[in-house]
Amino acid sequence: MKPTRIAFIGGAGRIGSAIIDGLLAAKTFRPGQILITARHPDSLALWRKRGLRCTVRNAEAVRQAAIVILCVHPEQVAEVVQEIAGVLTHRQLLLSVVTGLSTATLEEIVGQELRIVRAMPNTPVMVRQSMTCLARGRHATARDLEIAQRIFAAVGEVALLDEHYMDAATGLGGCGPAFAFKIIEALTEGGIKVGLARTVARKVAAQVLKGAAELVLRTGIHPAELKEQVATPAGCTIDGLAKLEEHGLSIALIDAVETATRKATQLFRSGGPEEKILDK
Numbered sequence: 001m002k003p004t005r006i007a008f009i010g011g012a013g014r015i016g017s018a019i020i021d022g023l024l025a026a027k028t029f030r031p032g033q034i035l036i037t038a039r040h041p042d043s044l045a046l047w048r049k050r051g052l053r054c055t056v057r058n059a060e061a062v063r064q065a066a067i068v069i070l071c072v073h074p075e076q077v078a079e080v081v082q083e084i085a086g087v088l089t090h091r092q093l094l095l096s097v098v099t100g101l102s103t104a105t106l107e108e109i110v111g112q113e114l115r116i117v118r119a120m121p122n123t124p125v126m127v128r129q130s131m132t133c134l135a136r137g138r139h140a141t142a143r144d145l146e147i148a149q150r151i152f153a154a155v156g157e158v159a160l161l162d163e164h165y166m167d168a169a170t171g172l173g174g175c176g177p178a179f180a181f182k183i184i185e186a187l188t189e190g191g192i193k194v195g196l197a198r199t200v201a202r203k204v205a206a207q208v209l210k211g212a213a214e215l216v217l218r219t220g221i222h223p224a225e226l227k228e229q230v231a232t233p234a235g236c237t238i239d240g241l242a243k244l245e246e247h248g249l250s251i252a253l254i255d256a257v258e259t260a261t262r263k264a265t266q267l268f269r270s271g272g273p274e275e276k277i278l279d280k
């Protein structure tokens, strides 16, 4: 990648910092190419200590960057846009990880046509294992999408979607790690209940999910078939699986994804940040 400058607006937060960490580890960008902003100077202290360029002045960061990544919460977008709208131009690529904010709405609140690529990464980006879904806005070019793909491919897997599916990508990919952590936590407790030491139980539970996931991804075999391979007739696994069904694990997970997706569609609606921003 060319020595392009990239500005992370709200980059001191969880997802921004995780992406920056991943990109530095992957050497996609050198520290000198990265600009980070936050609302409070204290939030930037750790990055400053690591020698990265930090500021609380968003416009100053945007002015210096060819690529801008918006990493703030939906309700923080209005304030940020007020600061940067005057310096953002069509020459820059704008990546947005803001949940529920469509590229069309973002263009509308900035008040100009912009090259936007919307991204939905997740926190495993910290260990370069993100699942990032990307969608191209109306004015983004094929090259813009390629750049976004290269950035997020450095920190995990990437899927290209039509923007229509980005809320679903949020419900499954963005929120999914929390659902998986809950499963790891519960399996750990199961292990503790049957006598395993806490640290052993957590390691076994986490590695079980990692190993099972790798098996699905590498072999392409349907999870139901892999499940059948473990469940010996009259064995112990089928008894455990029957308990999961009795307690409704499948429907609970389906519901969790559907509910999180629905919430993502509402974040910028009726009385929410979208209305406040468009009213300005």
Ligand SMILES: NC(=O)c1ccc[n+]([C@@H]2O[C@H](COP(=O)([O-])OP(=O)(O)OC[C@H]3O[C@@H](n4cnc5c(N)ncnc54)[C@H](OP(=O)(O)O)[C@@H]3O)[C@@H](O)[C@H]2O)c1
Pocket: 009, 010, 011, 012, 013, 014, 015, 016, 037, 038, 039, 040, 041, 043, 058, 071, 072, 073, 074, 076, 079, 080, 097, 098, 099, 120, 121, 122, 123, 174
């Ligand atoms: N966390 C995830 O798993 C995840 C995954 C995908 C997408 N997202 C989306 O990413 C966005 C950020 O989430 P997050 O979890 O990283 O939130 P976060 O940890 O709360 O970080 C938000 C950051 O934005 C900064 N900020 C707020 N107002 C600002 C302003 N006016 N100017 C500059 N910086 C400002 C905050 O600065 P201060 O620290 O100084 O307050 C903070 O560093 C959200 O839209 C979220 O939905 C999150």
